[in-house]
Amino acid sequence: MKIYKVGGAVRDRLLGLPVQDTDWVVVGATAEQMVAAGYKPVGKDFPVFLHPKTHEEYALARTERKSGHGYKGFTVYAAPEVTLEEDLARRDLTINAMAEADDGSVIDPFGGQADLQARLFRHVSDAFVEDPVRILRLARFAARFQFGVAPETMALMQQMVSEGEVDHLVAERVWQEVARGLMEAQPSHMFNALRDCGALARIAPEVDALWGVPQRADYHPEVDTGVHVMLVVDYAAAQGMPLPVRFAALCHDLGKATTPADILPGHHGHEPRGVPLVEALCERWRVPGDCRDLAVMVCRDHTHVHRAQELRSATIMDLFLRCDALRKPERFHQMLDACIADKRGRTGFETADYPQADLLRQLLAAAARVDAGAIAQACSDKAQIPERVRIARIAAIEAARKSMAAE
Template identity: 60%
Template sequence: MKTYLVGGAVRDRLLNLPVTDRDWVVVGADAAEMMAAGFRPVGKDFPVFLHPQSQEEYALARTERKTAKGYAGFDFYAEKDVTLEQDLMRRDLTINAMAQDSDGLIIDPFGGQHDLQHKVLRHVSPAFAEDPVRILRTARFAARYDFEVAPETMILMRQMVENGEVDALVAERVWQELAKGLMEPKPVRMFEVLRACGALKVLLPEVDALFGVPQRADYHPEIDCGIHTMMVLQYAADSGLTLPERYAALLHDLGKALTPADILPRHHGHDMAGVEPVRTVNARWKVPKACAELAELVCRWHIIFHSVGELKPATVLKTLKKVDAFRRPQRFEAALNVCVADTRGRLHRENAPYPQRAHWLELLHAANNIDTAAIAAAYAETPQKIAEAIDKARLAEINPVQTAYKAQYAGKGH
């Protein structure tokens, strides 16, 4: 029995990156021997065991055979005669198909070290085409390391898309990879790779449809709606925003693919038009509630948030109530963070001022600066008037704040 450190731990050590998880492959053993040595079996589809002390995963070396479409259509063979090279050959990319023995020697039969040095993502074997999740993983690794996809791998990925392999992906796996990719340092690279191989049109046709759609050049020097969306997403990532915020950034402008562009073009009404596509994406990939809700909120309200300087105090209060800012101030603030990214995710506008965020938070603070308990007590005998009285008190607080803001930013587009 021999054990080898494999996969991501070897890759990240060679890149001088922190290693958070370690996976091991065992060659020359069977399940009975593993259990006799104190390992606890946990694998459902193939033999994986937890080490009795470290609790790290040790998998028996295995080969696999494609039996049906999708990522789950495989048969596995994990017996003593499976070699380390055979196990490594079934892996997706060369940079993930390396092992390290107990003496620190790197076993690299497929050129993973060469590809690390040259920043290339290259498939190990034609078996790559048997698992469509590998398209998403490759795109995610591009987002993590900012590597290029080898031409032959891109060709293979395009063929997989054309063959309908991507259609067989299940929602949970797609969301898992998309969520990881959105949280990588260069999430834009994930979508560039998916678009290049044709998978974006299958997985997120609503986002793919934004590319090639023009915008008014005076406000959006980058012009293309798809490019703007990618710039917003990257700004969100560079700012360290959360997964729900980055997901909302990705979907905030879906309506621009549906709204008729006038002569400028301005895409009037794209905020409302985008709500249904956002809901469609949320449902398709079973997006978690926090991400789904924030994406819909930002899509529907970002134009109103941008235009706060044009709003009457009554409209400000109505907006705060409709977006549930009083009960969910943290979500409201998250939406404003995406609005900052939307404003600064434009060509040469990376440092554009966005006083709207601070102003909305000041308005919310002012509106909360009332004694609701005292108001409720004052109207104890006419409880039907309590809500109206609270609104009146809130408006009295909002009014001077909004008036001062309008005076400061009159004619400045804020």
């Protein structure tokens, strides 16, 4: 039995990055031997075990053979005779197909170290085409490392798209990889990689349609809507904003693209066009509620937030009610952060002031200070309570605006 450190832990050490998780591969052992040594079996699809003390994952060396569609369509073979190189050969990219022995020496049969130095993603073998999740993983790694893609690897990815393999991706897995990519340093690299191979048009046609849509050059020097959205997402990432804000940044301008019938059949409404597109994307990806709700809010109301200084106090109160800001102020503050990212995600606007956010925060606080309970007790006609409270809050907003103007 021989044990090797493998995958991301080896890659990140060679890059001089902190190692978050360590995975191990065990060569020359059986499942029975692992259990006898105190390891706890946890793998459902292939033999993986947890170390009795460190709880790190130890997997038996294995090979995989394509037997169906999608990332679960594989037959796994794990046995003592499977070699380390055979196990590494089934991995996706050369930079992830390295191992480290006990003495610190690196086993690198596919040139992973050279590709790290060249900052290049390259597939290990043509078996790359057998698992569409590998496209998503490569794109996610692009957001983390900002590497380029080897031409031959891009050709394989394009082949996978044209042959429909991407269409077999499971919704939850798509969201899992996209969400993780959004939390990387430069998410735009993920979406650019997906666009380059054609996968974005298949998994998120609403987003893919943004490229080539022009905008007013005085507001958007970058002109292209898709380019702008990537700047917004990258700004949100650079500021360490949470996932719901980053996803809202991705979705905020979906309505600017013409709505093709194959994206949203039967939509004829005049509600902000992006809202049903956001809802369709969230339903298809099964996006969690916190991300979905914020994305819908930002898509629907970010232009109102941008115009906050021009809006009447009653209109601002309507905005608060529409966004449920009084009951969920933290989510409303996240919307303001997304609007800041929208403003500053433009060429030359990276440090632009955004007084609208502070204004709306103060006005929301003023509205929240209204004693709704006292108004309710003083109101003999209970049916009038909501309107009386609304009027009082509009008055509080107006008073706060006058006070701020006088300072």
